[in-house]
Amino acid sequence: MGERTGDAAERSTTVDEAADVTDTQAARTVIADPNAPPVTPPPAEHDEHDEMIGRIIDDRYRVIERLGEGGMGAVYVAEHRKLRKHVALKIIRAELAGDGEIADRFAREAMVTAQLDHPHIASAMDYGPLPEGGAYLVIELVRGQGLDKRLSEGALSWPQACELGGQLADALTVAHARGIVHRDLKPENILLETRDDGGFRARVLDFGIARVDRRAGAPATPGEGLTQVGMVIGSPGYMAPEQATGAAVDARSDLYSLGVILWECIAGRRLWTGVDMTELFGRQLTEDPPPVTKFGRDIPHELADLISRLLSRSPSGRPEKASEVRALLKRLAFQATAQEAMNATTRPTLTALAERVRVRAEPLITGLRTTTFEAFEELRERRPGRRAALLGAIAAALLLLVIVCVVSGDDEPPEDDDAVAIADSSAAADEPDAPDDAPDDDDDDDSGEQPAAPATSPVPKDLKKHAGEVLTGKRSASRKKAAKAITAHKPADAVPKRLRLVAELELARKCKDKSDLITALGELGDPWAMPALQRVRKYPKDTCGNIFSRRDCWSCLRSELDRAIAKLELAADKGE
Structure with missing residues (x-):
């Protein structure tokens, strides 16, 4: 039944x-x-x-x-x-x-x-x-x-x-x-x-x-x-x-x-x-x-x-009346579609613009900060008649500074695969903030890493910060940067298997590749990797490039992901 x-x-x-x-x-x-x-x-x-x-x-x-x-x-x-x-x-x-x-x-x-x-x-x-x-x-x-x-x-x-x-x-x-x-x-x-x-x-x-x-x-x-x-x-x-x-x-x-x-x-x-x-x-x-x-x-x-x-x-x-139900359901569906459209079209455009501005405007930002500070100092000594003109110039400079800072935010530039960019940005929006006390590269104390690696599989000293970032970092761009540093580390066999798999999962672009890495993490059975798998679980199921198609880009990995998470939860319950 x-x-x-x-x-x-x-x-x-x-x-x-x-x-x-x-x-x-x-x-x-x-x-x-x-x-x-x-x-x-x-x-x-x-x-x-x-x-x-x-x-x-x-x-x-x-x-x-x-x-x-x-x-x-x-x-x-x-x-x-x-x-x-x-x-x-x-x-x-x-x-x-x-x-x-x-x-x-x-x-x-x-x-x-x-x-x-x-x-x-x-x-x-x-x-x-x-x-x-x-x-x-x-x-x-x-x-x-x-x-x-x-x-x-x-x-x-x-x-x-x-x-x-x-x-x-x-x-x-x-x-x-x-x-x-x-x-x-x-x-x-x-x-x-x-x-x-x-x-x-x-x-x-x-x-x-x-x-x-x-x-x-x-x-x-x-x-x-x-x-x-x-x-x-x-x-x-x-x-x-x-x-x-x-x-x-x-x-x-x-x-x-x-x-x-x-x-x-x-x-x-x-x-x-x-x-x-x-x-x-x-x-x-x-x-x-x-x-x-x-x-x-x-x-x-x-x-x-x-x-x-x-x-x-x-x-x-x-x-x-059914008309009452129809009105409410259609309004909710429209609101979801409108929000989806904003996420799928505006966000990739802004991130692409942000990357260009970030590279080209850094000298300008530095100059504006210095010039604006000096202008305020000069303003104190100006006569009232000239103060208005100088205030206008300062306001314009501040406006430009705000625009540059807003546009060149923390988002990463979109990848070639729109579906991956959309999935990453949607997942990152719901992730927890990166730990404030994450250790620097030269910090021997790994107590701030989230979560800590087991003693039997130590993380190399110069990868400790990258390990924390790739696992729990808020920004997709920062996680990918950390993942690239991990996969490029020499010697490669010094990188713990769990860390290498998480880094490769972050960098993988195809559903099949991600699915294979998820399977490997599940077989490894180390609860340390749970935040990475939970992040994949947040990938949207109804947005894949075309905001009206409501297709799941990641359908090929959903079942394997559930199995892998179940294995890690079981291992955590057993205290492994």
């Missing part, structure tokens, strides 16, 4: 439904047998034996390939013969079309999604019966990855979660305004379409069990009386408490599901789990969810508070 499942390959609209195309008894209704074996779709290589391939449906759609198959039907890619447009074709089996409830739910999905023309909803475009029985539903084809599959790979950053949540809340705002409550919002029913800029667009699928309130202007749909008070229908772990207990539902029930999704996006794991449905619902109805701040220190208080309210067991404790 606690594990996520999903196809490894990319999926398209409603492919995540292929294991239960309108299979409400097996996939959604809580009273179904939880131990029933899942339906396994036939392998793709059997497509040539599928009689649907090549068939013309309703003289308009030519079936091209099968995307998935389940106990209730199948989903295909089809082409509109006249428009030459690819669509997703959802088929319900003939033997099941005679089941009034199943047929009505299939028709309901067609009618509901056809009314919701929205960029974050996969809309239905056509619907009709098949000659041999059964029915088909034509849906917009959107290729992408299911959110369930994405979360099986790891958590999202909180800005990504806000962006995703804002899109989902946008879709719910439109649906709720039409009197439609989805009732089955979950990662399996959310598709992530990749944009050209590397970002994503969420699409909500499967309105097959939606509740329709005609008083809000929703269209009449087949089977409007299918779900009654006391009947439990939905997905365990995502349906709201009132939905799980058979009580009446409204728009706030969808907002509860959205809260679960946001929590899982940030935590990277299921919120509600249990060995069976009884245990799962028992926990959901009696336990408070862990705060999302547990999974990240930088998560805004506003976001944590919103998720907490969304997960309220009582509908009255949740936000009233």
Whole structure:
């Protein structure tokens, strides 16, 4: 129950439904047998034996390939013969079309999604019966990855979660305004379409069990009386408490599901789990969810508070409208993107300028300091009439001095690899200050080094200051300078292995190289190197050159880094 499942390959609209195309008894209704074996779709290589391939449906759609198959039907890619447009074709089996409830739910999905023309909803475009029985539903084809599959790979950053949540809340705002409550919002029913800029667009699928309130202007749909008070229908772990207990539902029930999704996006794991449905619902109805701040220190208080309210067991404790949730999530996502843009564009530009100014302006700075001091001395002896002009000159000199000092700060010039420069600058911003009492090169006392090297592996006298700087230095430029001094030391075998590995890690530019060095530090098992590994852990996971791509430059080393840190923590606990 606690594990996520999903196809490894990319999926398209409603492919995540292929294991239960309108299979409400097996996939959604809580009273179904939880131990029933899942339906396994036939392998793709059997497509040539599928009689649907090549068939013309309703003289308009030519079936091209099968995307998935389940106990209730199948989903295909089809082409509109006249428009030459690819669509997703959802088929319900003939033997099941005679089941009034199943047929009505299939028709309901067609009618509901056809009314919701929205960029974050996969809309239905056509619907009709098949000659041999059964029915088909034509849906917009959107290729992408299911959110369930994405979360099986790891958590999202909180800005990504806000962006995703804002899109989902946008879709719910439109649906709720039409009197439609989805009732089955979950990662399996959310598709992530990749944009050209590397970002994503969420699409909500499967309105097959939606509740329709005609008083809000929703269209009449087949089977409007299918779900009654006391009947439990939905997905365990995502349906709201009132939905799980058979009580009446409204728009706030969808907002509860959205809260679960946001929590899982940030935590990277299921919120509600249990060995069976009884245990799962028992926990959901009696336990408070862990705060999302547990999974990240930088998560805004506003976001944590919103998720907490969304997960309220009582509908009255949740936000009233999806539009309220949408506004807050989009604002938080925008603020994160704006800050990211400033960090990714302004900072490299300033550091490059700083390096040029630092080299060229040092004589000017020295001269200005001397001239300004002398000018103040002269000012004391000047007549009032000439004092104003001299004050203006002094002010201009001081302004220039301030500009030079600000621009030529402590940041290092950007490296050729923008991603490395951005990662280094972001990580350095959160690091602790370098120790004030770090020893000089000629200081024999190493008591101020942070942390001290073991006696069994002494640091050469002339490297003691460099060792402290490369391990705990605040500025990336200073750490790299120290690392270069360490790697250039002669004889090389006089440098302790742990110190050499930390220095090489600081200088490495490629993810694979850093990963190999992290592995070596983990195998060495010396807790002394922990600050260096913790610094790598702070590298941003969603900024890699293009601030809109939210790609992780360092994804190749994350798992190895966690293992290495765990080894060092274990060694520290044992007093090694």
